[in-house]
Structures are given as C-alpha cells and as structure tokens.
Amino acid sequence: MKFSANLFALSSAFLINNVKAADDVCKGECKSNADGVKECTFTATINPMAGELGYFRFDECGEVDNPTIGMELDTTYYFVQNDKTNHYHPLGFAYYPDGAHADVNELEPGIKPMNSASTCDETMSCPAPMYMLEGKYLGVYSNNEMLVPLSTGEDDFGLDVYEPLFFNPLLDWHGMGEWKIALKLTIDDDISDMFYFCHIHQYMSGRIKVLNSDGTVKQEEHLPELGYDYDEISAFDGECGTHAVTDYQLPNDMCPEKFVCDVPDSNPGLKAFSSCIEAMDCKMIRGMTNTVKSDSELALFIHQMIPHHQNAVNMAKALLKTETLMCDDITDDENAHCVMEGIARSIINVQNHQIQSMRGVLDGEGYLSESEELCTWDPMDSNDSHDSHDSNSMESMDSMDSEESSASWKNTAFAYTVGAIVSLCVLLL
Ligand SMILES: [Cu+2]
Numbered sequence: 001m002k003f004s005a006n007l008f009a010l011s012s013a014f015l016i017n018n019v020k021a022a023d024d025v026c027k028g029e030c031k032s033n034a035d036g037v038k039e040c041t042f043t044a045t046i047n048p049m050a051g052e053l054g055y056f057r058f059d060e061c062g063e064v065d066n067p068t069i070g071m072e073l074d075t076t077y078y079f080v081q082n083d084k085t086n087h088y089h090p091l092g093f094a095y096y097p098d099g100a101h102a103d104v105n106e107l108e109p110g111i112k113p114m115n116s117a118s119t120c121d122e123t124m125s126c127p128a129p130m131y132m133l134e135g136k137y138l139g140v141y142s143n144n145e146m147l148v149p150l151s152t153g154e155d156d157f158g159l160d161v162y163e164p165l166f167f168n169p170l171l172d173w174h175g176m177g178e179w180k181i182a183l184k185l186t187i188d189d190d191i192s193d194m195f196y197f198c199h200i201h202q203y204m205s206g207r208i209k210v211l212n213s214d215g216t217v218k219q220e221e222h223l224p225e226l227g228y229d230y231d232e233i234s235a236f237d238g239e240c241g242t243h244a245v246t247d248y249q250l251p252n253d254m255c256p257e258k259f260v261c262d263v264p265d266s267n268p269g270l271k272a273f274s275s276c277i278e279a280m281d282c283k284m285i286r287g288m289t290n291t292v293k294s295d296s297e298l299a300l301f302i303h304q305m306i307p308h309h310q311n312a313v314n315m316a317k318a319l320l321k322t323e324t325l326m327c328d329d330i331t332d333d334e335n336a337h338c339v340m341e342g343i344a345r346s347i348i349n350v351q352n353h354q355i356q357s358m359r360g361v362l363d364g365e366g367y368l369s370e371s372e373e374l375c376t377w378d379p380m381d382s383n384d385s386h387d388s389h390d391s392n393s394m395e396s397m398d399s400m401d402s403e404e405s406s407a408s409w410k411n412t413a414f415a416y417t418v419g420a421i422v423s424l425c426v427l428l429l
Helices: 002-014 159-165 170-174 235-240 268-287 297-322 336-365 394-428
Strands: 029-032 038-047 055-058 069-072 076-080 091-094 130-133 179-184 194-198 206-211
Touching: 038 069, 130 159, 170 336, 235 268, 235 297, 268 297, 297 336
Parallel strands: 038 076, 069 206
Antiparallel strands: 029 038, 038 055, 076 179, 091 194, 130 179, 194 206
16 A cells, blocks of 8 residues: 555656646737738637646647636737537636636726726726627627727626526537637736636636737746646546546455456456546545534535535546547437537536535535545444554555554564574573
C-alpha cells in the first residue's frame, strides 16, 4: 500500500497537466472584415476529461486546457460556442475568477474595472459581452456600433436569454442555432487581467490578458490570482477518462473483491474498462458510507448523492474515453451510439452542476461537507484485526500498514537477537 501510494506520488509529479504550461498567450484567429476592421475569433470546446468538471479549449489555441488568451483594446472578439461540448457551459466574463459564483464583479454595462477612473458605469457603457443566437443579438446594450448602435442607460446584454437556454436538453439546445458572444474591451486605464468562466459550473475559469497593439501583454504579472489549482490528471485517471479514482483500484481493503466478474483476457479493451469501473465503484462505496453528524435527512441524502453522482459522471467519461461510441451526428436519434453519447454528455454536465448545487445547500444550511461525514468504520475490515483502527482514509491505511510492518520487523529482529544470544550461550557452555 505504502509503496504503491509513493509510486503514485512520484508518477504524478511528472504528469503536469498541460493547463499549467499555458503561459503562452493565445490571441485567437484575427482577420480584417469587409470594412478593413480587425476582428478575432475564439472557437470554444470543452475537454470533459481535463478535470472533474472539464476545462475550456479554443480551436485557435491548440490542445491546451483553459488557455490564457489575449485581447487587444477596441477590437471585436467573437467567442463561438456551437460545438456540442459547449452544452451547459455558457461563457461568462469577469474581472475576477468565476464571476457571480464567487460574488465578484463581472463585465457588465454598469460595472467598471475597480481601478479605472472611467465614468462608463454612470452611462452603462462599460465593456460587456453581447450574447447572440443565430446571428441575432439577444440584448439591447451596445458598446460596439459595428453590431448595433451604441446605447446608454441600457443594462440588458442578452445573458438573461442566452444562459437559461443552455439548460435545455442537449439536442434541443444544439438545434437552436449558432451560439456566439461578441466582446470589445475599451477601458485603457486598468489593464489588470480578466477571466472567462462558465456561468453554470464554478472553477472552470481561464485568464484573459490585455494586449498592446503590437501583441505584447500590457501586464506581465498574472493578477488578480486565480485562487485555486487546476485539477491534475494521474496516469490511471488519464487512461480511464475519470477523475480521482486512482487510489481506489482493486484489490483494495476498503472494497469487495470485485465489481465486475469473469472478464475475459481475450478482450483487453473491455478488461481495461472493467478495471476503471471497479476503481470508480470502490470510490463510490467508500463515499456512500456516511455518518449522520449533521442530524438531517436532507444532509444524509446529499452526502449519499454526491458520491453517487460522481460515480455517474466518471462512468460517463470512461465510456466516452473508450471511443467505442461511433457517432458522427449527435442529433441522430436513430443511432444507438449517438443516443448513448448524448446521455453520457448530459450526465457529466447536469450531474456535475447538481453536485455543486447540493454542496451549496450543505454550506447554506450549515451542514457538514460530504468528506466531513465519512464513516471511520470500514465495512470491509469489520471482521478482522483492523477493527480498532481508524481506516477513514488512504493515509490512515498507509500509516496502519507501516505500523504493522514496523511491529512485525521489530518482532523478527527481537527473535533473531534472542536466537543469537541463546546460540552464543550454548557455544560457551
Ligand atoms: Cu460549465
């Protein structure tokens, strides 16, 4: 146990997620429009396996999760969200990570950057995203006359239409048309970084740096800080497409001997998928073994449902990762593979959102978190000599193992010492 845990720690140190290597600023694809005016595009997708929630990618930025992007002032940028993976991930823009999720200022007509002397907040002309569907602007506010006439005193920038539509079922949402956001930055006396984020899931923010017209960044430092680390994916999770199940691979003292029986060696793909399923099942079983310190049916429901949902999300990601689903058109409801891809993608996005909502309820009602309500009783160890141990975590299991092996080593050393003394006495006699 100790050895494998150390091996994992060692291997994970070399598995730096490419999120961390995203120091290069991606500038999107820019070209001049018919009037000779420069416009730039970022085409968004989501990589669902990049972390627990998935992270944004942009076609123009390569295979980098949550890339740092750069935007010039007074230039129109389009963020295109047509790809099916954008479902449940409407982009937002904020002066700090995660916007309203974290109770911080977003880019809105009546909100100026904190350190700016601009009076744009008084006229409702501060930079804000302009949300569009099928080429039609969904709001009234405008700071971009290229799209619609400039406005003053208008607060509606289309988000109140755009965001709720992302909660529609995947195929309904996908069939509504082209999802696009225009954003033009105009404030030049506060060049702090900004952030793009998901309006539905917290912790998916990426950095935006303001650029000079020569493409260099106006501010070198990465400020404001992101405030959290991006998930790093272990080798095992990377193979499975899952999040944080590495420590639960079978055999495992916390879990039954197997969850999938009689897997044939003749099908290595199925065998690998089965081992992924077993690890995530073991994690769920462990997570669904709760105390009731919160003294509430509601809290117990949530403490049970979060690991249950996490398992559903991991199962769905693992199925997508196997690449057994052959679906060219997700809207093809006659194709069993497309039906299953739609179900898998919906499970990932809807249940991850529900997990965050349930955590919000626990927090708001003053209940303990799911990790604080884990039983210290280990069902798999109840009949053996581990009864008196706290096996609440892998760490405690590791220390338990090392204590026992240490005791065993001491016993052996003692036996050898006694044996040597007895032998010496016999020789002397
Ligand atoms: Cu999201």
